[in-house]
Amino acid sequence: MKSLIEVAEEQQAMQSVLGLTSVFEGLASMRIAQVKDQVLSSQHFFNELWNIYSKIRVNKEFSYGRNDQDKVIEKNLFIVITAEGGFSGDIDQKLINWMVDQYDSKAQDLVIVGHHGALQLTQLGVPFKRYFKLPVHDSNINVGPLINLVKQYRSTTVFYQTYVTLMVQDIKKIELHRAIEQASKDADKDSEIISEENYIFEPSAQGVASHMESTMLQITLTQTILDSKLAQYASRFRSMRSASEKADDTNKLLKMEYNRTKRFIADERLKEVVNGLRKAEQAL
Amino acid sequence: MAGEKKESTEDNQSLHVKVASPFRVYFDEPALSISGVNKTGPFDVLPGHHNFITLLDACVLNIRTPNEERKIRINGGVMHVKADMANVFLDV
Numbered sequence: 001m002k003s004l005i006e007v008a009e010e011q012q013a014m015q016s017v018l019g020l021t022s023v024f025e026g027l028a029s030m031r032i033a034q035v036k037d038q039v040l041s042s043q044h045f046f047n048e049l050w051n052i053y054s055k056i057r058v059n060k061e062f063s064y065g066r067n068d069q070d071k072v073i074e075k076n077l078f079i080v081i082t083a084e085g086g087f088s089g090d091i092d093q094k095l096i097n098w099m100v101d102q103y104d105s106k107a108q109d110l111v112i113v114g115h116h117g118a119l120q121l122t123q124l125g126v127p128f129k130r131y132f133k134l135p136v137h138d139s140n141i142n143v144g145p146l147i148n149l150v151k152q153y154r155s156t157t158v159f160y161q162t163y164v165t166l167m168v169q170d171i172k173k174i175e176l177h178r179a180i181e182q183a184s185k186d187a188d189k190d191s192e193i194i195s196e197e198n199y200i201f202e203p204s205a206q207g208v209a210s211h212m213e214s215t216m217l218q219i220t221l222t223q224t225i226l227d228s229k230l231a232q233y234a235s236r237f238r239s240m241r242s243a244s245e246k247a248d249d250t251n252k253l254l255k256m257e258y259n260r261t262k263r264f265i266a267d268e269r270l271k272e273v274v275n276g277l278r279k280a281e282q283a284l
Numbered sequence: 285m286a287g288e289k290k291e292s293t294e295d296n297q298s299l300h301v302k303v304a305s306p307f308r309v310y311f312d313e314p315a316l317s318i319s320g321v322n323k324t325g326p327f328d329v330l331p332g333h334h335n336f337i338t339l340l341d342a343c344v345l346n347i348r349t350p351n352e353e354r355k356i357r358i359n360g361g362v363m364h365v366k367a368d369m370a371n372v373f374l375d376v
Binding site: 140200201207222 | 308322364
């Protein structure tokens with residue numbers, strides 16, 4: 001049996017684990033709320049921008065902010081967004097395996113975001129064209145280098161983790177132009193046409209529309225990264241909640257063990273006293 | 285806010301200015317004018333300005349209100365002016 005001091009030390013250590021996991025759980029929950037607010041705010045901005053853009057680009061397809069003379073690589077670009085490190089569970093593994101099943105190096109080029117995914121691809125022996133770190137901060141995410149790549153390719157597909165609920169995260173893929181169409185479905189529909197007849201453009205309608213396309217691409221990619229981070233925070237929250245519950249259970253068991261050990265020691269002392277008294281009686 | 289916007293267009297002495305990035309609104313109030321810089325140089329937008337869309341260069345936006353002058357440093361963006369409403373969409 002453990003000594004009383006050993007049990008007390010274990011109980012104290014478990015109390016620290018419980019405190020720490022509760023703090024991490026709280027942090028993850030706070031970040032989830034912050035990221036959700038950011039996604040909502042960026043969606044409102046996107047809708048306002050789309051509302052103007054759609055009136056300039058009447059009956060024209062989204063051209064990824066490219067100029068007519070820009071050369072396009074006749075391949076599909078795969079962007080895979082994974083976690084930067086631990087606490088991500090097996091969801092990255094699922095995402096990578098799902099992507100690898102669809103990957104054909106002749107038809108697609110691969111860009112990986114997040115160290116965890118890059119590591120798994122290297123282990124699988126799948127080469128990737130570029131690697132980017134997953135941004136640490138949730139605001140001012142610089143997706144410029146990714147946008148520059150996106151503009152060079154015929155089309156782009158993004159593979160990422162998505163937040164369903166706090167307890168459920170899933171993996172998803174989306175073609176970028178479809179993501180933009182989807183994001184624009186909530187924008188106000190209005191029949192006005194913006195042209196050089198009723199507006200002054202600086203430098204030109206084409207220049208403004210291309211710039212807006214770039215901005216909307218950036219917002220959509222940023223939202224995808226944020227969604228991925230949201231799923232990661234939720235996953236972390238879930239792990240911390242489970243660790244916290246386990247620590248709480250262990251702490252209760254240790255408390256029982258502590259009391260049992262204390263009672264055992266008291267009983268032993270009582271036995272010794274009774275035995276001592278008996279021996280004293282026999283001696284008399 | 286909607287009441288203020290209506291008032292501003294009716295008296296024709298102020299315009300409503302909104303400066304926002306995807307994640308933050310920097311200014312959203314009536315103003316007397318807004319000044320910025322585009323490829324052709326510095327320009328001002330006053331109440332009654334013609335419909336106008338311009339790309340903005342990196343500059344300091346100067347927004348004049350009846351009480352103060354607000355300066356907002358930007359890296360670029362798009363300005364849309366219509367019916368005494370000036371919306372500035374800052375770059376991500």
